[in-house]
Amino acid sequence: MAVPADAPLLFFDSGVGGLSILAPTQRVIPTAPIVYAADSAGFPYGTKSEAEIAARVPALLGRLVERYRPRLVVIACNTASTIALPVVRAALDVPVVGTVPAIKPAALLSKSRVFGVLGTDATVRQPYVDRLAAEHGADCTVLRHGSAALVQLAEAKLRGERPDPAIARDALAGLLDQTDGDRMDVVVLACTHFPLVEPELAAAAPHPIRFVHGGEGIARRIAYLTQDQPWPDAASPGTAIFTRLDDAVLKLENALAGFGIRRMEAL
Missing domain, CATH: 3.40.50.1860 (Rossmann fold)
Incomplete structure (x- = not known):
């Protein structure tokens, strides 16, 4: 089935770390529609148990994929990738790119x-x-x-x-x-x-x-997996999704704008 030009790339992390993967991706695919999802209610992942992350990440990504219909999911988080990547790939019907230590x-x-x-x-x-x-x-x-x-x-x-x-x-x-x-x-x-x-x-x-x-390498991988797909002629404002939209998250507005993300929503 053909991928619509406006189908987004979905980046997922516990917080803002995934922006270090988003930035090189935007340099390679400058008009890509972006949905950036942060599990602010579960942040930080690095102090959680493997069992918590293995249960939480696939469930959240399932909801996000259902809502935003991305062409590809990027788990822009080393902790989530090293623990939950195989389960996520088995659960979702879209390509999933993980982040592993360089x-x-x-x-x-x-x-x-x-x-x-x-x-x-x-x-x-x-x-x-x-x-x-x-x-x-x-x-x-x-x-x-x-x-x-x-x-x-x-x-x-x-x-x-x-x-x-x-x-x-x-x-x-x-x-x-x-x-x-x-x-x-x-x-x-x-x-x-x-x-x-x-x-x-x-x-x-x-x-x-x-x-x-691994940011540059992951960006190249995303470009390779989507190389035959159409993209919009011009970039549009991206959307950031948070599982908890509190005062700390709202203070990220200026930083997100630097990545072309102009909308902030709660999941």
Whole structure:
């Protein structure tokens, strides 16, 4: 069945982290209609159990797909992807693109053969990360650290609040203070929130560190999967959907407008 030109791309995250995936996608497909969905009532995912996320994410995405009829779903959240991606793909009748830690590029880039994986607590403990590290970084020392505070820092920054540099410093210290941490030259930003605070992380680094994430690669994947589909001639304002539309969410209005998202709705 032909895909209508106005069928949107649906981006899903617990909060604003998915904007780090949306931005490169908009550069590749500038007229794509956008629905950005954030599970603000369930935020943050990184401190939740696997069982909670595995139950919550497919149910929410089912409702969103039914309401907005997207051509493709992007789970723009490492935690949700590493836990719920197979279940979501089985449940939905549209293509689903997940977000996984950029461990392969990090292993290729690291000269010291020591790199870090900075994510949420839920992501860094996943067996999926073990498999990626074994497959692509078998000759590397792979350090891991989970930071819930860094997720909150990204949300606060997009609300217009002044970022606390101590939070970025503490998050990096969680890697640097481990054995061989002083040799670490690459850090995987394994949470989609973290590229939003990459300048703060770079400023906190005691020596030059390369930060890598999967945004550009995911954008290329979305473009590939939709390459034969029609798009509108011009971009239209995007819509942001929140499972809880409270004062903190409303303060994101200006940041969302920078991504062409002009409407905010509650699910």
